[in-house]
Amino acid sequence: MAVQQGVVIGKTNVGKTLFTINFASYCGVQEMHISFREPDGRRSSRVLQREDAAAELAGPEPHKTRRLQSISLELPVGKGTRHLELVDTSGLTDYVHRDVEVRRAIAQSLAMIRDAALILHMVDAALVGESGPVAGLGEVDYQVAQFAQMRRGYAILANKMDLPAAARGLELVRSEFAGHVILPVSALHWLGFREVKQFVAHAL
């Protein structure tokens, strides 16, 4: 059976890359065989230790992730296991980015959500808690939620739950996206990963 794809999508800096790497570790991946897909279509791959992967690929500068990077995971499903290619994407913006490379990476991310079996839509709950839904969420978040509504494999991950403002943020996210599956997580501290794993296994 073909490998199913899951895509982690969301605004810039919400923690998509860190989540992808740490969640892969949580699922038992030690060495990250990370394959990159450049916006121009070329593929390359590298093997990184978890720590190196986090340091190299995630970070506070927006748009550090300019190309799709994916990690293969084995997940227990029923009696057997399922193969999942978890794809980390470039951050979505509400505006037209000046840099063509970033724009291409974004187009590439959007293309993923069309066919992925699993869409993990990440928002920064701490930011929402601090600055409210209008500033903390983007128009693009609402659009993605609408696009994916009713898909079995769609969940909103409210990230950075380790930060104090996130509790309030989670409440706001719940009310803004009522009716969707919302899973609180901390990509940094591996919180809520069990629930995500259950959800993923169920969705596949």
Place this chain on the structure above:
Amino acid sequence: MSNTRPSAPAGPGDFPAWQRIMADVAEGRINPSEAVRRLVLVRGGGARSAMPTTPPEGYFGPRPALSAVPAAEAADAAELRRRHLEEARRELATMPGLRSVKETVEELLAWVQVQRWRMRENLSSEPPVLHMVFRGNPGTGKTTVARLIGRMLRDMGVLSKGHLVEVERADLVGEYIGHTAQKTREQIKQALGGILFVDEAYSLARGGERDFGKEAIDVLVRAMENHRDNLAVIFAGYPAEMDRFLRANPGLVSRLPIQIDFPDYATDELLQIADLMCQQRQYRLTEEGRARLREFLETERRAVNFGNARTVRNILEAAIRQQALRLVGRNLPVDRDRLMQIEAQDVSAAVKRLFGEGKAPAAGRESEAGESPAAAGRDAAMQRLAQALGLLAGPWTGENAI
């Protein structure tokens, strides 16, 4: 109507539209959020293709193998949307009166749907510009219909949220230079993805050239351009004032392709509205009660500033309180029927309270006690009692309150 047709199963046929959207993103013509919105339109919802399609060349590299996707899931999403849309349309259809309004709304929905189908077929399509003018007296259903339109456009995938932000001059116009732009922009931001409903829009133009209202209009016009794909601005108010306002702001008119007129309700329509409102709240007007209401409305509807359906609502609201007083005060045995019935005396007492002695229909004058100076205090006490008994809980509070 044709737009209830479930969206066609997506196949390779929708590929060019998809490809074009991605190219638009990469080349900087549209922002990502607009791109996702278009994906919704093209796909008719969160539907996933059951057939593998080829990704646009150049951006993504070799296409990964994809398993076929259960079609049921895709159908679910489209079905849910369709049901929501149907619900909203039914709600509009069951509102008494508003014939021409309903026609215009159906036209609008049909047009939006056809633009979407055209986009899917890669035919030239106009992005829907959804700014509107609502002309009508108070209580003719402008706000109510605007809310419904918001829901419909959301369910059609045009607006991402479909909510309504209702503003008036004070919400937009500030006190010093720069303040207005800031306030107006804040409201626009809140309304993105939905409808910005500007009530009594002409009050923005009342102060002449140096008034900050003009600044608010300028900011609105810019937002109407910049966010035309995901924001509908509705300017609403009295017909004559709206006409004058629009004549004085030609730049605005050209951006308002949709105009909907809300005529005053006929007496019969007002009574149907009364029946509907009662029914929704599990009350019932007795025949005499209905006659009493008709009598009052027939004269009152000729008054300037008559509040149409809002007046009806206010009367019923008051009549329900009067009924409660009557039932509690008279120590009569209460059964289900009594609890539901609004009688002529309740209507008369309600009218008297709302509009004063002179307005109450003659037959109503003898109905209730309570002309003593202590009456007001007693009323308040009774109201509290009724509230405590749960008689006033329900749909009369909250959103429905004016």
